[in-house]
Amino acid sequence: MKKIEAIIKPFKLDEVKEALMGLGIQGMTVSEVKGFGRQRGHKEVFRGAEYRIDFVPKVKVEIVVDSFVLNEAMTLIQEKARTGSIGDGKIFVSPIEQAIRIRTGESGKDAL
Amino acid sequence: MFNMHKKRSWLFFLGVLILVGVALEAYAGDPTGAETLKKDPGAPVDYVWILVCAFLVMFMQPGFALVEAGFCRAKNAINLMMKNLMDFVAGSLVFFAVGYALMMGKDWHTLIGISGWFLHGDAYDVHTYLIWIFQVVFAATAATIVSGAVAERIKFPVYLFYSAVVSAIIYPIYGHWVWGGGWLSKLPFGVGAVDFAGSGIVHAMGGFIGLAGAMALGARIGKYDDKGKVKPIVGHNIPMAALGVFILWFGWFGFNPGSTLSAHELRISVIAVNTNLAAAAGALAALIFMKLKLGNWDLGMTLNGALAGLVAVTAPCAWVEAWAAVVIGLIAGILVCLSVLSLDKLHIDDPVGAVSVHGINGIWGVISVGLFADGTYGNYTTKAPYVKGLFYGGGADQLLAQLISAGVCIAWAFLMGWITFRVAKAVFGGIRVSAEEEAEGLDYGEHGGNAYPDFVVSSYQQH
Numbered sequence: 001m002k003k004i005e006a007i008i009k010p011f012k013l014d015e016v017k018e019a020l021m022g023l024g025i026q027g028m029t030v031s032e033v034k035g036f037g038r039q040r041g042h043k044e045v046f047r048g049a050e051y052r053i054d055f056v057p058k059v060k061v062e063i064v065v066d067s068f069v070l071n072e073a074m075t076l077i078q079e080k081a082r083t084g085s086i087g088d089g090k091i092f093v094s095p096i097e098q099a100i101r102i103r104t105g106e107s108g109k110d111a112l
Numbered sequence: 113m114f115n116m117h118k119k120r121s122w123l124f125f126l127g128v129l130i131l132v133g134v135a136l137e138a139y140a141g142d143p144t145g146a147e148t149l150k151k152d153p154g155a156p157v158d159y160v161w162i163l164v165c166a167f168l169v170m171f172m173q174p175g176f177a178l179v180e181a182g183f184c185r186a187k188n189a190i191n192l193m194m195k196n197l198m199d200f201v202a203g204s205l206v207f208f209a210v211g212y213a214l215m216m217g218k219d220w221h222t223l224i225g226i227s228g229w230f231l232h233g234d235a236y237d238v239h240t241y242l243i244w245i246f247q248v249v250f251a252a253t254a255a256t257i258v259s260g261a262v263a264e265r266i267k268f269p270v271y272l273f274y275s276a277v278v279s280a281i282i283y284p285i286y287g288h289w290v291w292g293g294g295w296l297s298k299l300p301f302g303v304g305a306v307d308f309a310g311s312g313i314v315h316a317m318g319g320f321i322g323l324a325g326a327m328a329l330g331a332r333i334g335k336y337d338d339k340g341k342v343k344p345i346v347g348h349n350i351p352m353a354a355l356g357v358f359i360l361w362f363g364w365f366g367f368n369p370g371s372t373l374s375a376h377e378l379r380i381s382v383i384a385v386n387t388n389l390a391a392a393a394g395a396l397a398a399l400i401f402m403k404l405k406l407g408n409w410d411l412g413m414t415l416n417g418a419l420a421g422l423v424a425v426t427a428p429c430a431w432v433e434a435w436a437a438v439v440i441g442l443i444a445g446i447l448v449c450l451s452v453l454s455l456d457k458l459h460i461d462d463p464v465g466a467v468s469v470h471g472i473n474g475i476w477g478v479i480s481v482g483l484f485a486d487g488t489y490g491n492y493t494t495k496a497p498y499v500k501g502l503f504y505g506g507g508a509d510q511l512l513a514q515l516i517s518a519g520v521c522i523a524w525a526f527l528m529g530w531i532t533f534r535v536a537k538a539v540f541g542g543i544r545v546s547a548e549e550e551a552e553g554l555d556y557g558e559h560g561g562n563a564y565p566d567f568v569v570s571s572y573q574q575h
Binding site: 047048049051 | 410416456
């Protein structure tokens with residue numbers, strides 16, 4: 001099992017979600033996050049004065065998948081979340097040791 | 113400390129009351145209104161007009177509350193709502209006790225009014241009460257303007273203290289000089305200084321007391337960095353501020369047209385049109401100015417521009433033609449932008465732009481009467497002598513009266529404001545909350561609460 005954490009532009013969430021559901025993903029966790037990468041924030045204006053936003057709002061999508069769909073899921077996310085301009089985000093992958101469905105006690109891949 | 117001061121002032125007020133009560137000539141008021149109605153069967157339409165307008169002006173209080181809270185941070189929202197509530201509370205009570213008498217009472221040597229204390233005795237009269245309700249909402253407006261300039265760092269008791277002083281003394285005395293038959297209204301130039309609905313009396317007064325307050329307090333922590341560069345402290349709710357401006361614009365239709373104090377003055381339609389046009393022109397000028405300066409269509413400054421136009425047209429609205437109202441508004445919209453940028457260069461921190469909107473443009477409004485008055489409207493009446501400005505062949509006379517009145521307004525507001533904040537500093541042991549409290553927010557520090565308890569904090573700025 002692998003966990004994919006994708007930090008993407010908030011308005012790309014729907015497209016990514018639809019694509020992943022099409023792949024048969026059973027669940028995902030989404031959080032509103034803020035941060036910066038090479039984009040290093042952007043400028044905004046308040047009552048006649050410019051200021052820098054260092055932490056730009058993004059959405060973090062977390063899904064845990066069976067290893068054999070990992071590559072396909074990553075490709076889909078990259079394809080759907082991409083606009084080609086700076087600030088499209090990143091995808092991180094890490095191994096998952098165990099998963100348990102609380103209601104039934106199922107574990108491992110059955111719990112996904 | 114605060115209580116002691118209150119006690120002393122009460123004794124003083126009572127003393128004044130007794131002295132004046134003895135000195136008063138005896139003629140009875142008309143508390144039922146029956147005689148007033150008999151003498152003037154047209155009175156009801158005037159009464160309804162003035163009351164409706166007074167209620168509209170009262171509705172500007174929530175307008176100010178929303179603008180100020182929206183332009184400031186979430187951690188100070190309770191504090192700003194509380195301040196806007198309390199200046200109307202304190203203002204109503206002190207204006208009832210002394211302010212009204214000082215302003216509109218029987219004139220004493222063209223300096224102050226001296227009758228109508230506590231709306232008692234002869235002042236117990238339907239007409240006096242009518243004028244009182246219209247005047248009290250103006251007095252509270254002057255006090256509430258200050259609250260924006262001192263936002264996010266002033267101690268709450270200090271705020272209560274100075275808003276009482278503004279409504280009881282500072283505002284009524286200058287008000288008497290212009291509206292109560294005082295010396296400025298009797299200047300030997302033109303018809304004497306005039307100010308139709310209070311660009312100077314209400315707005316510049318509030319604005320320059322606010323300037324004194326902002327300077328006495330110093331800038332909010334984090335507003336200027338080590339090199340003196342401005343670091344904007346962003347407001348937490350721009351739609352709230354925008355709603356506030358819409359409400360103020362709406363309330364202004366009571367503020368200006370109501371100031372005829374009569375529905376029989378059909379000039380009210382001219383006044384309403386001028387009020388609206390100046391607001392529109394002010395907003396447009398600020399919008400374009402900021403687009404050229406920063407490249408964005410900046411809502412915050414455009415809102416300030418609309419308010420600037422409204423403030424500026426408040427003095428001239430009865431004496432000018434529509435095109436002049438547009439010009440006055442356009443200039444106001446540019447003035448407010450220049451003023452906001454200059455105050456920041458001087459490191460005077462005015463969180464919502466109160467000094468620029470109300471102070472600078474209040475003065476511009478007073479002066480503009482001397483330029484654009486077209487000689488079709490008289491001294492607050494349709495009858496001659498008419499007020500004529502420089503551009504209509506009236507010469508510089510009226511302009512001179514207006515300039516004197518504007519200068520006196522700035523000096524009086526700023527000096528009295530400065531003295532009030534100095535006194536408050538001594539009485540309350542400082543006027544500013546601690547640095548820790550400022551960082552944590554006045555909502556928790558002063559009021560033990562949080563305006564948005566169910567929301568996650570999303571700004572972790574130190575300041």
